[in-house]
Amino acid sequence: MREYIRFLGRCFALSFIGDWRYRLWMLILTGIALVGLHSWSEQLVHGLITTGMTDQVSWGLYIANFTFLVGVAAAAAMMVIPVYIYHREELHDLVIFGELLAVAAIIMCLLFVTVDLGRPDRFMHILWRFNFPISMLAWDVIVLNVYLLLNLHICGYLIWCVYRKKKPSRAFYIPFVFIASVWAISIHTVTAFLYVGLGGRPFWNAAIIAPRFIASAFAAGPAIMILTLQVIRHYTKIKVLPGALAMLRRIVTVSLAINMFLLGSELFTEFYTQSAHVVSAKYLYFGLEGYSALVPWIWVSVFLDSLALLILFTPGARTVRWLNISCAAMIVGIWIEKGMGLIIPGFVPTPLGEIVEYKPTLNETLICLGIWAFGALIYTILVRVTVPVLTGRLTFDKDLPMDVADSPEPALIEKESLT
C-alpha cells in the first residue's frame, strides 16, 4: 500500500518532468483548461443562458462532443479484438495506449455531460432515485462508468505489475480485457439508443443510428490511434511496428466504407420517400425555409469522409503521410457528422414545426475547448507515466528518469508483460 502511494507520487512528479516542448505543451493545455473552467464558472452563475441552447434546440455542442467521444472511447479499446481473436501480435504491445485513450475519452464524456446539466449540484440524486432500467440515460451512466473502471483496472494493473517487475497474473486482467471489448460496443450502442428511443424525434428514431455509430466510431477511434502512435513513436522509445499501423489502417478502411454505405442507405430512405421524416435531413443537407447554418458543415464532412476513403482505396497512396492525411480528414469529418450533424437536426424543426437555429456562444465553445484540453492533458500524463514504466526505465527500485532525451537505450518490452 505504501509502495502504491509512493508510485502515485512518483507518477505525479514525473508528469512535471520533460523537455521544453513537453512543458510548453502542458502549459498550453493547462491554460486552455483553466479558461474553460472560467467559462464554466460563468455558466454556473448565470445558467445555461450563456450557451446558444434554447427550448427549441435544447442540446448543443456539449452533447455533440459527448457523442463523438463515446465513439472514440469505444473504438480505442477495440484494438483488443484483432490482438486476441485474430492473434495479430504487432498490435499487442500497443493496446495499452488505446485503453489509456479510452480512459481519457470517458473522462471527457463525463465532463461534457456534467457541464450540460442545469443543476450539477444535484448530481447525487442519481444515486438516490435511479430510473433504471427504464431511462436510457440511466443505462448510459452505468455503462460509461463501468467502462471507465474496467479500463482503469486493466491499464493500472499492467503498469503496476511492470513497475513492480512482477509478471501480471492472467486471471487478473485477461477476463477484464474481454469484458471491456464487449463493453466497448455496449457504451456506443446505449449512447445511440439515447436518441433512437425518442419517438417524437423522427430524425433520430431510426434503427440504423446504432450501427452507424459503431461503424463511424471504428473509423474515427483507430484513426486517432494511428496519429497518436506516431507521436508516441517519435518522442519515446516505444516501438511501433509497421505492421501495427497497417492493421489499424485496414480496420479504419473497412469501418469507414461501412459507415459511408450506411449513410447512403439512410439518405436514400429519407430523400427518396420524401415523407414527413425528411425535414430534418433536408435542413441538414440543403437548408429549410432559408435556414441553413449546418449546410456548409455537413458538406465539408461528406467531402472529408469521401476524401479519406478515396485515399485509403488508392493503391499509390499507401504511405504513412497519406494515411495521416486520410485519418485527420476522417476524424474531422466524423466529428462534424456525428456531433453537430446528428444532434442539432434532431431539434430542427421542433416537434411543432418551428425552425430555430442553434449557434454556439463563445462561452460554451471555450468550455468545450477546455474539456478537450483537459482530456489531452490527462492522456499526455498517462502516456508520460506509462512509457518509462513499459520501457523499464521506471521501476520501483530505480530513480526517477529526469529527462526523456538522454536516456539509456530502453529494454525491449517483454511480450508477456503486456496485454
Added chain:
Amino acid sequence: MSSSEPKLDRRSFFRASLGAVGGLAALAAALEPLKDFDRSDLTLDQFLQKHYKEMNAEDMQKVLDRIEKEVEKRYDVRPEIRDVKPRDGVEFVYALNLGACIGCRRCVHACVAENNQSRDPEIQYIRVLEMPRGSIDIEEGNHHYERPKVPSPDHFYMPIQCQQCENPPCVKVCPVEATWQEPDGLTVIDYDWCIGCRYCEAACPYWARRFNFTEPSIPKDDLNPNMSYLSNRPRKQGVMEKCHFCLHRTREGRMPACLEVCPVGARKFGNIRDPESEVSKILKNKHVFVLKQEVGTHPRFFYYFDEDYGPAIHGEGR
C-alpha cells in the same frame, strides 16, 4: 518522496514553490466568476431534501415552510403554499374546440400569470399555432403570427400545451425520476429534484416542456401567492417546468386558468371518469382527435371542430 528521489536543492525548491503559487493563482482566477454565485440555493436542507415520493407529511411541512420563507424573503409576499394531492376517482381530460378558438392568446398570458412563470425571459406553456384552413398538419402552422385583429378568416387556431399523455415519453427518459404521472393523470415535476439534463425536453413530441436557462424573474407585484409544491411555486435556475393543468386549482374543484380566461368557451376540462362531466359528453358525442397519434403517447388532450357548439352548452358543467 523517498530517499531515492533527486534531492531538493534550494533552486528547484524555489522553482517548485513558484510553480505551485502560480498554479493556485491561475486556478483562483479561473474560478473568479463563482463569487457572484447565489448561495441561498445551496443550503444543507436543500441538499438533503428527499424525493417527493419519499417525504412523509412532516417532511413535506418542513419543506413547505422553507419555501414559504424563501418566497417571502425574495418577493415580500407571504404565499399560501400547500401540497395538493390527487383525488380518488378523478382523471383529468382537456378538450379544445378548434372551431371556436379565435387565436387571441389570452390563455397563454393567463397561464403565465397564474403559474408564476419567469417574465424575463418569458416562459410560456401554451403555444398557439395559426393554421391555414384546409390542413391540420402542425408543420404548416405559424408560431409567430401578429395581427391587429384575430381571427383571420383564412385561418384557424390551434393552442398546444402539455398533453398529459397516458404513456408519457418524458417520464420514461428522466434518469432521476424527477417527473412522474400522478393517479389523476397529471404528469408533474419535482423542481427540487430535477438535475436539468433536458432529456425530457428532447423526448416530448409536443414541445411542451420548458427549461429555466437562467434565474427566473417575476416582478413582486405579479406573484401569484396561491401556490402548491408540484405546480406553480417559483422555480429555480436550471430546472424543467411545464403545464400541469393548474393542479392547485383543478384538484380543488376549480377550472384551469387558461379555460377561465377563454372568451369564446373553446376550452373544456373535467373528469373523464364521471360520465356526466362535460368532457365525457364531448368525447362520446363529438369527433375528437389527438395530436400525433402515431407516436403512441395517448394524450389526455383532445381536439375537435364544432362551429356551433360553443354558445349551445356554454356555461354548463362549470
